[in-house]
Amino acid sequence: MSIFIDQQTRLVVQGITGRDGSFHARQMIAYGTTVVAGVTPGKGGQRFDDTVPVFDTVAEAVRETQANTAVIYVPAAVAASAIFEAADAGIPLIVCITEGIPVLDMTRVLPFVHERGARLIGPNCPGLISPGRSKVGIIPGNICRPGRVGVVSRSGTLTYEIIHQLSTQGWGQSTCIGIGGDPLIGTNFIQCLSGFQADAETDAIVMIGEIGGTDEQQAAEFVQQTVTKPVVGFIAGQTAPPGRRMGHAGAIISGSSGTAAEKMAAFARAGIAVMKRPADVVPLLRERM
Amino acid sequence: MSIFIDQQTRLVVQGITGRDGSFHARQMIAYGTTVVAGVTPGKGGQRFDDTVPVFDTVAEAVRETQANTAVIYVPAAVAASAIFEAADAGIPLIVCITEGIPVLDMTRVLPFVHERGARLIGPNCPGLISPGRSKVGIIPGNICRPGRVGVVSRSGTLTYEIIHQLSTQGWGQSTCIGIGGDPLIGTNFIQCLSGFQADAETDAIVMIGEIGGTDEQQAAEFVQQTVTKPVVGFIAGQTAPPGRRMGHAGAIISGSSGTAAEKMAAFARAGIAVMKRPADVVPLLRERM
């Protein structure tokens, strides 16, 4: 099985006629994802690649195609608007790939999405893939293998690196999720861990964090209390310089938290096997299984 | 019994040191209402009339006195802010007497109040009274008598006129509520009717409407479907000139609805006894009981 997406996923691609949207729509279709519609205002009535119907609005796309998942590839300036639109149209799962959305836009988007009971993954994320079943986003399908490891990550290419390590050494994945590297995101580690814990076809979890924020520490606590499956974790940024100081306010809000050392310690305390480098993932998984 | 207020009501008066607030606080105390606190920013620590503690904020008042009801007498320019404050402090029943609050302020206040699960009565209303038990607002206590008629009205002085008719002819009231004459109000006829229907100590209901809007028509439908107690109704404004036209938009929104004739017809269809004049209230009640 998989979490969030599967063969029932009926995808609408927002920005399907754009540079990124068209490229990745083709990749997703090629991978086997059921892409039922595209949206580009003003291009309603056309067909993408002579097959996928394009609509002016997500609401129309949902009405005509019963799309249940949206993926967003529109430019940053209008990406918040695209999320609002998808949520307003009743889409329950919205994956926003676009990077560069202003944080203040997200402060308004998130309550809107939550009020409508929708789940947002991202923004600024590679999306998710359930190998062999469905792919929503930009994770290269060819590096993934179907299997029983769940992968959740704040990163993009680093996730590919880890997936690559897993696949080439025979460890397939149930679902791989990039939750996004922005300060405000729709779905956090805990929600993904909880999905993997409940998923009968996931045996182990790989969790890839970064410096900044306290999401990993909270996730570690959740693992300790709730997750019974083996978890292997990585934190990028051990040698990163301390982030640009965000005035006094940044220091007051975050205190001393957010360093790689602190996060790795939280992982260790929670019983999560801590990788020192990406190549450690398979040996540690092997050890824990 | 009574609806919304009773002997458990612990009242905080917002604007207690102002002209209207101080006058009516004294009236309410004299009537027997449990006034536990007043609020006037900057006067925290003082005592009103040497007895009621005054606080800077409603939050403090709630913390210190367990107030569970707020009544607002502050000027119109800051009245929306006072409602926000009461709701934010967790007050479950907020009665706003102030008239002249901009309608657009109310568009923002109402969802805030609803999100917090609070009930707002008003604004621009005389408040409510449960004769012999508690009074929150400005309805003159001396015109009311304890009894078993529930009164709900969009009007102020017209309500007093009807209460006066009832009391002087021996028909006491369980609760009298003025829901307010503004276009946007927190509690409508239906919510009050539903309260009276459920109240074991209310035997009959008097409902006083006005021209404008469709609240009375909806209430009539509710009466027909749900209310088993006798209801007597009045609509003010049979001879009023058609309201100032609010552009085309006003006409489009309201169509032909909102006239006294239409509302009286809706009452009659729903089995509500329709008064032709205030003096009809007691004869009609007598007929229906």
Added chain:
Amino acid sequence: MNLHEYQARDILRQRGIPVPPGEVATTPDQVRAIATRFGDRVVVKAQVHAGGRGKAGGVKLAATPAEAAEHASKILGMTIKGLTVRHVLVTPAADIASESYLGIIVDRAAQRPVVMVSAAGGIDIEEVAARTPERIHRLAVDPRYGLLGHQALGLALTLYRDIAQARAAADIMQRLYAACYAIGASLIEINPLVTTRDGAVTALDAKIVIDDNELERHPEIAALRDSGAEAPSEVAARAAGLTFIKLDGTVGCCVNGAGLAMATMDLVKYYGGQPADFLDIGGRSNPQKVVSALKIITADPSVRAILFNIFGGITRCDDVANGIVQATREFRLTVPLVIRLTGTNEELAVKILTQAGFSALTDMDEAVKQSVAQAAA
């Protein structure tokens, strides 16, 4: 408070909404000069707070500056629905390709601002709404989020197939929505919203009504009030803090509270009379308000009797009584007065009135019956 079309246009323009050129004038000579400057056909439009200007002859097309001045000389000073035209707006005649309707108003049922659009814009929009309601698209806006981009575009796409025009209209809608809150408008309408032959989307005519309760916090908007364009009795009433609407009957009514005022008028009719006005002195009466009310009522020559109906709550009956006595010292009443007072300080009021030679009743029906009889006498 109603704004004139030219004032509404200025507000829209300041907020980035495209408005065609136009200038306001008060004399035919000014109109001639403006028309000469525009150098093409112009439209001369009466600026009054009344609908149906066109049908009343208040909107005219002129081919030449001379013709424009001639139209202006007829329109200026013209009376439309009782209001005298003092300003005209002169605009180049637009080359219109399509006319849409765009309006925002607070819907009391939805408790939200509602944006309404129709591709069938123009003066017959109400008929369109009544006969073919499906041609009006409405959206209740969640004020916590405002009018969102996709919502505006969705509405705009019902007006225009061309995406550039739809985006332009959506932008206008978002600016219009923001303007509502920024200026405290109860209503903003653009009718028609037009596309010109070159494809631009622009606000040809605009109507704005300001919520009177917002005026205190928007002094720059309050300053736009044109008292010359309103009935003098209403100007006087507003200055005195009264709500007053003139009607056609003979019984002048003076009541505290809008609901009781309406019920009083209804009762006048019930007993065979006709109210001469709606007049609410509001809560917190003071004697001076009563004096002003009596001045306004007695200024109407149709009034044959005056009825006071006061139920004292916040309003103190003695204040009202004092006001009546004071007024009769300031000017002579030529019509009979019937006074009903009950509630707060009723006894004191009766004493004051009795000493001044008036009698006071306590029963509403009795008072109304007497006033109707007096007016008919």
Added chain:
Amino acid sequence: MNLHEYQARDILRQRGIPVPPGEVATTPDQVRAIATRFGDRVVVKAQVHAGGRGKAGGVKLAATPAEAAEHASKILGMTIKGLTVRHVLVTPAADIASESYLGIIVDRAAQRPVVMVSAAGGIDIEEVAARTPERIHRLAVDPRYGLLGHQALGLALTLYRDIAQARAAADIMQRLYAACYAIGASLIEINPLVTTRDGAVTALDAKIVIDDNELERHPEIAALRDSGAEAPSEVAARAAGLTFIKLDGTVGCCVNGAGLAMATMDLVKYYGGQPADFLDIGGRSNPQKVVSALKIITADPSVRAILFNIFGGITRCDDVANGIVQATREFRLTVPLVIRLTGTNEELAVKILTQAGFSALTDMDEAVKQSVAQAAA
């Protein structure tokens, strides 16, 4: 993007927040003229994007215009945390009765803007926060409603007992909150927010950081960027669309993706090396970006070896390979290059590189080990 104090003051003033007088200068003579005009003691403050200006000698009190000019001649051209001072702000010395702290920042845990205030304002505010957190009052604002009046006043009452001062501070908070959204700020701080001896509440010093993602929609804010106040390598990186942070090591890193870039740096350290930079070429690579990246890396004389680590997804490996080849045509590389490429168009990239005489690896650990060895050689 950081704004200078004088720019932040201008923004606050435009938004109705009281700011004491002050003028910016770039020469001692200008400073003397300004100080003469103010006619009293003045403070001369270095305008650089760095904290701790006071401790570094960048803030000086002057009793006379001559002294002000003298201070300015020392401060202008001074280097604070690697940044050269090019502007000073001259303000009359304030007569301060109290110093508070006021800041707004988006809290990622709350997912909302948080307003923070403390009566213990001034340069030691972080210490206050660490040692006596109860002296910092925080409020997470619901962005659907904004900072409401009673919330602002509640915070203000923790700063001032005087209601007029509290209302003034609450007004400042609401304006500051609105400013965040209006200008796209990640952070706005007033520290200290002072009361003067005459009781006025005013923003003595202000700091604003703009979310870089907002700059496109706020060209007027983007125009405030002072590239002269930033490190040249960072200016060049931004112009090329790269994210670059200079570090102290010898292995120059060029990676696609921030997470992989950090993991690469970590691995350099793991194998005994020291990264010379953080450099993310982002998604959607094009060859020119790679050329720019190589120019920036090679401009650093400490770099002894360069490591490319590319995991192709959106980034195409052949684009990167072409960029490397193109760069070596434009300028000569004097340090060894270790290239690791895998993913999209990997085979093509290897072919391009091989033809140009480079070798390419596919394993990250191997590549990092080699680069560390090369840098140590």
